[in-house]
Amino acid sequence: MAARRTESDPVLATNRKAFHDYQVIERLEAGIQLVGTEVKSCRARAVQMGEAYCRVLDGQLWLFNLQIAPYAQGNRFNHRPKGMRRLLLHAAEIRKLAQLVGEKGGTIIPLKMYLKTGLIKLEIAYCRGKTHGDKRESLRKKQDQLETRRALRR
Numbered sequence: 001m002a003a004r005r006t007e008s009d010p011v012l013a014t015n016r017k018a019f020h021d022y023q024v025i026e027r028l029e030a031g032i033q034l035v036g037t038e039v040k041s042c043r044a045r046a047v048q049m050g051e052a053y054c055r056v057l058d059g060q061l062w063l064f065n066l067q068i069a070p071y072a073q074g075n076r077f078n079h080r081p082k083g084m085r086r087l088l089l090h091a092a093e094i095r096k097l098a099q100l101v102g103e104k105g106g107t108i109i110p111l112k113m114y115l116k117t118g119l120i121k122l123e124i125a126y127c128r129g130k131t132h133g134d135k136r137e138s139l140r141k142k143q144d145q146l147e148t149r150r151a152l153r154r
C-alpha cells in the first residue's frame with residue numbers, strides 16, 4: 001500500500017482519466033528506474049501519464065507510454081520522451097500481478113507519480129475497464145455528492 005504523503009513529498013503527476021475509465025481493484029507502490037535527465041524532468045513536473053500502462057515481460061514489470069519531456073538543459077545524452085521504463089517491485093508482487101492479469105483480464109495502470117524521501121515513486125493499480133453505463137453511473141454519483149455538499153453549505 002502507498003504510504004501517506006506529506007507536503008514534503010509532493011505529487012508530480014496524476015492519471016486523472018484512470019478513475020473515470022477504470023475500476024481500481026488493488027494498488028501498489030513501485031519504484032521506477034530512470035536516468036538523470038528523466039529525474040530532472042520529473043521533478044519539473046514535465047510528465048504525462050494519460051495513456052500509460054504496465055506489462056509483465058520475462059518476470060519484470062515494464063511501463064509503456066509514459067511521456068517524460070526532454071530536459072531543457074540536457075545535451076546529446078538526453079532521454080527519449082516515450083520509452084519502456086522498468087518498474088521496481090518484489091518478485092512476489094510481480095508474480096501476483098501477472099497472475100491477476102492472466103486469470104481475470106484487466107490491466108495495470110499508473111495512478112500517481114510522487115516523491116518519497118527524495119526518490120521518485122509510482123502508484124500503480126490493477127484495474128478493470130468500466131462499461132459506458134458504469135461511467136455514466138459514476139458521473140451521476142459524483143454530481144449528486146457535489147449537490148449535497150452545496151446544499152449543506154447553504
